[in-house]
Amino acid sequence: MKNICCVLLIGISIISFHCQKEASFSKGNFNLNSSSTVMATLQGNIFDENGKPAIGVSIHAGGKSAITNARGYFRIVNAVLNKSAALVTAEKKGYFKSYRTFIATSGANQIMIKLVRKDLSGTVSSTSGGNVTLFNGSKISLPANGIVKASGGSYNGTINVYASYIDPSAQDIAQRVPGSFIADNKDNKRVFLASYGMLAVELESISGEKLQIAAGSSSTLSVPIPASLQANAPASISLWYIEEQTGVWKEEGTATKTENSYVGEVKHFSFWNCDFGGPAAKLSLTLQNSDGEPLTYVNVSISSTNAGTAHGCTDSVGQVSGLVPANEPLVLHVSDQCYNMVYSQNIGPFANSVDLGIIRLTNAGASVVTIKGKLLSCNSTAVASGNAVIYLDNVLRYAKADNSGNFSSSFIFCGSTPSSCQVLGVDNDAQQEGATINVVVTTPLTNAGNIVACGNSSLQYINYNLDGINYSIPSVSSDTSRLPDVFSFYMVYDSLRAMPRTLISGSHQTNVFISFSLSDNGTPGTYPLTSLDVPGMSAENPQSLNAVITSFPNKVGEFYEGSFSGQFNDWYYRATHSIACSFRVRR
Numbered sequence: 001m002k003n004i005c006c007v008l009l010i011g012i013s014i015i016s017f018h019c020q021k022e023a024s025f026s027k028g029n030f031n032l033n034s035s036s037t038v039m040a041t042l043q044g045n046i047f048d049e050n051g052k053p054a055i056g057v058s059i060h061a062g063g064k065s066a067i068t069n070a071r072g073y074f075r076i077v078n079a080v081l082n083k084s085a086a087l088v089t090a091e092k093k094g095y096f097k098s099y100r101t102f103i104a105t106s107g108a109n110q111i112m113i114k115l116v117r118k119d120l121s122g123t124v125s126s127t128s129g130g131n132v133t134l135f136n137g138s139k140i141s142l143p144a145n146g147i148v149k150a151s152g153g154s155y156n157g158t159i160n161v162y163a164s165y166i167d168p169s170a171q172d173i174a175q176r177v178p179g180s181f182i183a184d185n186k187d188n189k190r191v192f193l194a195s196y197g198m199l200a201v202e203l204e205s206i207s208g209e210k211l212q213i214a215a216g217s218s219s220t221l222s223v224p225i226p227a228s229l230q231a232n233a234p235a236s237i238s239l240w241y242i243e244e245q246t247g248v249w250k251e252e253g254t255a256t257k258t259e260n261s262y263v264g265e266v267k268h269f270s271f272w273n274c275d276f277g278g279p280a281a282k283l284s285l286t287l288q289n290s291d292g293e294p295l296t297y298v299n300v301s302i303s304s305t306n307a308g309t310a311h312g313c314t315d316s317v318g319q320v321s322g323l324v325p326a327n328e329p330l331v332l333h334v335s336d337q338c339y340n341m342v343y344s345q346n347i348g349p350f351a352n353s354v355d356l357g358i359i360r361l362t363n364a365g366a367s368v369v370t371i372k373g374k375l376l377s378c379n380s381t382a383v384a385s386g387n388a389v390i391y392l393d394n395v396l397r398y399a400k401a402d403n404s405g406n407f408s409s410s411f412i413f414c415g416s417t418p419s420s421c422q423v424l425g426v427d428n429d430a431q432q433e434g435a436t437i438n439v440v441v442t443t444p445l446t447n448a449g450n451i452v453a454c455g456n457s458s459l460q461y462i463n464y465n466l467d468g469i470n471y472s473i474p475s476v477s478s479d480t481s482r483l484p485d486v487f488s489f490y491m492v493y494d495s496l497r498a499m500p501r502t503l504i505s506g507s508h509q510t511n512v513f514i515s516f517s518l519s520d521n522g523t524p525g526t527y528p529l530t531s532l533d534v535p536g537m538s539a540e541n542p543q544s545l546n547a548v549i550t551s552f553p554n555k556v557g558e559f560y561e562g563s564f565s566g567q568f569n570d571w572y573y574r575a576t577h578s579i580a581c582s583f584r585v586r587r
Helices: 227-232
Strands: 037-047 058-061 064-067 073-082 086-091 098-102 109-114 120-125 130-133 139-142 147-149 158-166 182-184 190-204 210-213 219-224 236-243 248-258 261-266 271-278 280-288 299-304 308-313 319-325 330-335 341-347 354-360 368-376 386-392 395-400 406-412 420-427 437-440 445-452 461-466 469-473 487-494 499-508 512-519 525-534 546-551 559-569 576-586
Touching: 037 058, 037 086, 058 073, 064 073, 073 086, 086 109, 098 109, 109 308, 139 158, 139 190, 190 219, 190 261, 190 280, 190 319, 219 248, 219 271, 236 261, 248 271, 261 271, 308 319, 368 386, 368 420, 386 406, 395 406, 420 445, 437 445, 469 512, 499 576, 512 546
Parallel strands: 037 109, 182 248, 280 354, 368 445
Antiparallel strands: 037 073, 058 064, 058 086, 086 098, 120 130, 120 158, 130 139, 139 219, 147 210, 158 190, 182 190, 190 210, 190 271, 219 261, 236 248, 236 271, 248 261, 280 319, 299 308, 299 330, 330 341, 368 406, 386 395, 386 420, 420 437, 461 469, 461 576, 487 499, 499 512, 512 525, 525 546, 546 559, 559 576
């Protein structure tokens, strides 16, 4: 069976279809360069190579930025996303830059990315060239006198080769794949890809300067074919690279099957993919539970006997849209975060793009729970504009309340039913929030009852003055959930200083950003900064700046409050700058 995978944000657990409509999209000829956009919220979870939450990951999407917190979670509001191929990038030192491309909806779009480690795989002389071989037999062959500086100019010296193999048959491929399986073939038609193996490759000098293949030269890649795909692997196959500006794969060149690997030449380095590109149909639907409420952020896959598997996740209102193999009988699967299947259902085939309308789930076992309740203001009236912050099974959700204060969010969890969840109510109009309360979880429905959103200010901000110019990262009111524009905090263990370290960051629009960290003992006090970054600057000796923490949060929902001021030297340009900063950021 071919392992054909494509990007799909699609619903689950079908008991009944409603309002099925044929659409007029042409197979394999979607408009990749469409400028149509949607302003929406984007959130997600980033994991390291072991599936653990990745903290401190820089996220960029729709002209905005964020940094993941201690749960590997981020959230960006009012992002301008391309409807046909929205792009998210994730960057963290020690890992290859990650891309995720998806079809955006008007709801809060959910993504998950597992980072790919950037380990030194070997070194090669620029003069003589040579080979670097990975543990699984993947090989990168560099030409003699054929490597130059990526910024321009010749290079003579040792080449550090960083490379990693990505197995398309792996269980976690939906999280690890660069971009997605959205692609443009050489005829500029949008297709979905059947992958037979991928490589991430980057070249650097000893000092860390980026290197590339010189014009007129090429490098030979040898990419092993997974054992489960070898029987059906074609004799030759197209090569595809990830386009960094769009996160979409582009067809360039071919590779030949040699024993159990594909061997081909490339003229630049990026992520490279050995794939067959086939026609697709666009599939859309809205997923609800038995009570007509949206099933949100649900992991799904759609498989075909002849055309492989597509993967995805529902958004905040159950809307989903993506590409599936055309003219193939399909099976829709539901799985939890641990890849355990909880439901399956036959669908398709679809000759053309189709909107299945509302799909209602009536029975998916004990793995599904819906948590609902009502937000009350300080006056004991319904909160007209607010949200509930829900923590369940290490998953964070922002559930928007309706005009009557009612909120609801559905979860599919791993293993046994969690005994409790935590709920925090926020009143956006009054900028008030209540205390975080524990709620006993029952399946399939947990009624949290009345949640009082009163007693504490929900205002968050980071205000700073840099070299006499004021910058402000405020709470925003233009988004219906009225969350802070982009705020994040996380805690790590500083092995050098043998103590915890707190990092706080925020960003607003495209040019207002600050990130700083400090080592603390978990109480209010004065602590030297251990890092400080603002746009285009990084402090060389941040310890000269002392942060005065006037309020230190002991539990989730409370706030860091404090300030710092002084001068620092810019690590990049060695110039001296003055800064004064005050902040209030939720834990």
